[in-house]
Amino acid sequence: SNSVRVAVLPGDGIGTEVTQATLAVLEKLAKRHGIGIATETLPAGAFHYRETGEALPESSFAAAKAADAILLGAMGWPGIRYSDGTEIGPQLDLRFRLGLYAGVRPVKAIPGVPVALADPRARDIDLVILRESTEGLFFSRGRGTVTEDMAEETLRITRQVTEKLSRFAFRLAERRAARRGRRGVVTLVDKANVFRAFAFMRGVFDEVAAGFPGVEARHHYVDAMALDLLRRPWEFDVLPTENMFGDILSDLGAGLVGGMGFSPSADIGDEHAVFQPAHGTAPDIAGQGIANPTAMLLSAAMMLDWLAARGAGQGYGDAALELEGAVDAAFAAGLRTADIGGRDGTAAVAQAVAERIGA
Amino acid sequence: SNSVRVAVLPGDGIGTEVTQATLAVLEKLAKRHGIGIATETLPAGAFHYRETGEALPESSFAAAKAADAILLGAMGWPGIRYSDGTEIGPQLDLRFRLGLYAGVRPVKAIPGVPVALADPRARDIDLVILRESTEGLFFSRGRGTVTEDMAEETLRITRQVTEKLSRFAFRLAERRAARRGRRGVVTLVDKANVFRAFAFMRGVFDEVAAGFPGVEARHHYVDAMALDLLRRPWEFDVLPTENMFGDILSDLGAGLVGGMGFSPSADIGDEHAVFQPAHGTAPDIAGQGIANPTAMLLSAAMMLDWLAARGAGQGYGDAALELEGAVDAAFAAGLRTADIGGRDGTAAVAQAVAERIGA
Ligand SMILES: CC(C)[C@H](C(=O)O)[C@@H](O)C(=O)O
Ligand SMILES: CC(C)[C@H](C(=O)O)[C@@H](O)C(=O)O
Secondary structure, three states: OOEEEEEEEEEOOHHHHHHHHHHHHHHHHHHHHOOEEEEEEOOOOHHHHHHHOOOOOHHHHHHHHHOOEEEEEEOOEOOEEOOOOOEOOHHHHHHHHOOOOEEEEEEEOOOOOOOOEOOHHHHHOEEEEEEEOOOEHHHHOOOOEEOOOEEEEEEEEEHHHHHHHHHHHHHHHHHHHHHHOOOOEEEEEEOOOOOHHHHHHHHHHHHHHOOOOOOEEEEEEHHHHHHHHHHOHHHOOEEEEOHHHHHHHHHHHHHHOOOHHHOEEEEEOOOOEEEEEOOOOOOOOOOOOOOOOHHHHHHHHHHHHHHHHOOOOHHHHHHHHHHHHHHHHHHHOOOOEHHHOOOEOHHHHHHHHHHOOOO | OOEEEEEEEEEOOHHHHHHHHHHHHHHHHHHHHOOEEEEEEOOOOHHHHHHHOOOOOHHHHHHHHHOOEEEEEEOOEOOEEOOOOOEOOHHHHHHHHOOOOEEEEEEEOOOOOOOOEOOHHHHHOEEEEEEEOOOEHHHHOOOOEEOOOEEEEEEEEEHHHHHHHHHHHHHHHHHHHHHHOOOOEEEEEEOOOOOHHHHHHHHHHHHHHOOOOOOEEEEEEHHHHHHHHHHOHHHOOEEEEOHHHHHHHHHHHHHHOOOHHHOEEEEEOOOOEEEEEOOOOOOOOOOOOOOOOHHHHHHHHHHHHHHHHOOOOHHHHHHHHHHHHHHHHHHHOOOOEHHHOOOEOHHHHHHHHHHOOOO
């Protein structure tokens, strides 16, 4: 059969709310496109940690690993922390343990959703921050050393992961050129003017670039990129970068196109992938039914697209396109969530999007 | 006498052009306020490196160190690099060797200069990125290890420097509350949810904060700050942060208020200070007389203000205020540089500002 198994980790706070809304929409999509999506909901997150001492139970991890794809809400909660004081982060564990090196974070203006910049060209923003998600500064997570007088962390960049990330970037640019009419430009974002590790990263990137003569390869310093994401974001296409830089730049990117509520993401490895909205658990609005599920809906669309590319069947690809189109159409028609000053709650968004499926 | 000695390092490219324009304005200010400013121009930079093999000759360093303040244009040039491939960066050497831990980077909308954001409140932006400038990831400069398969850098945060930076931040917030009517809020920007070194930094910051009960102390994650600098930059005041984070966020900040041409900076230590525009040498427009000298003029105003605070005399403080006011007035009256789509060149800006001094 063409049924796929999706491990669902709703997590904490609004993570559970946007997950519920998204599963309803996925159900409608599955019917319409004749595709099978079998979901299994798994416990993980800050509240689970408080109850059991485990943020990501081995059983949840094993089931997630065995599934065809993983859909994740959001995790973490104020006041619930690991013993070293850092935040509950099973999403980070999944990235490391499953080798999800490619953090795909699209930044795309949605019709009808206000953009941050005054320049009218900001409506044309359509780029992807490609955040390396298993090493860089995050290699140091749990490994930092602290004494009375100083603390140190280690930033690590490997040839192997940089090669994979670079290949992923060039393939993504090729695909975007073919399907979305983008120019096919990959711009590595680094700090090679100061750090040898980034000069190394650039060298490896350039080697991979030589194998993709149809895609333009560029470099940009991370500080200049922060500036240019304000000055001319519509000119960029695919932006691979180190983990910490990608964390910062992808939030910046989200801010350009309506905020975290509109920012999907995928953490993709050679065998596994996690799809989750870029936002957190939003304790301030959790439980009120007003969370914007758009980022989660668009993350689900990325999941369907990835499943199709992995051979699940054309129906998944069609479903992905229809879901993305339904979201665009709903906002273009006037849907307005609380985060952009409107009154449409979680269920209203899901309904507006679902109505446009098969319509 | 009340004369101060200023070491001037014009550097490369437009660095020399904006320096020349600024020295002319300083001369007029000095006459008007009866203050002495003795300048000594010193060689350093990429072209000097190409000629002599030294980017910052010891004689220039010694003279700069002996001076009361250091005014720096910009340094570096494409194709001129150190043997390990990194960029010529005497400004970094000065920060390290003189212990200039406090990188003060004001982000302030100038009347008449277009801001990037559509929200009208963006005209009220008035914050300071306080970039720690001697350690953090930059501790690793020249120390990174590279093998065939991987590269590593070390991020270091010390208690001593964090204490100094934090005290600097709280004093700056007190001063801004008294003089500019700001709210007196210091927000440490870190990534304490993931890294122990940043939890350490936060702990030290909190200890220092306890000694400044009149100033509100907060924390913010660096990724969320990148987003909030787009969503509500007008709400922030003083933002101390790690070196690499500050490098990125200060360029982002510059992008909010007209770009690097309007972004002054100061690198301040316990004994010495360097004042320089945030921009680089701009090889693409160097030699054409069209570089915007505003960032350099405002950096010079910061220098005069710092000299006054160090006891040089009230005349320096008055000159600082008048220079800042003259820049504001010139742009409010319609001055438009090439970087914001206008036609006023380097000399025209200097003249427009000079005309408003003593007027
Ligand atoms: C919650 C946090 C640990 C996480 C990260 O830093 O990776 C988040 O900011 C993200 O971008 O996915
Ligand atoms: C030129 C470069 C080395 C420098 C830095 O990274 O510090 C610059 O970006 C700055 O912000 O002063």
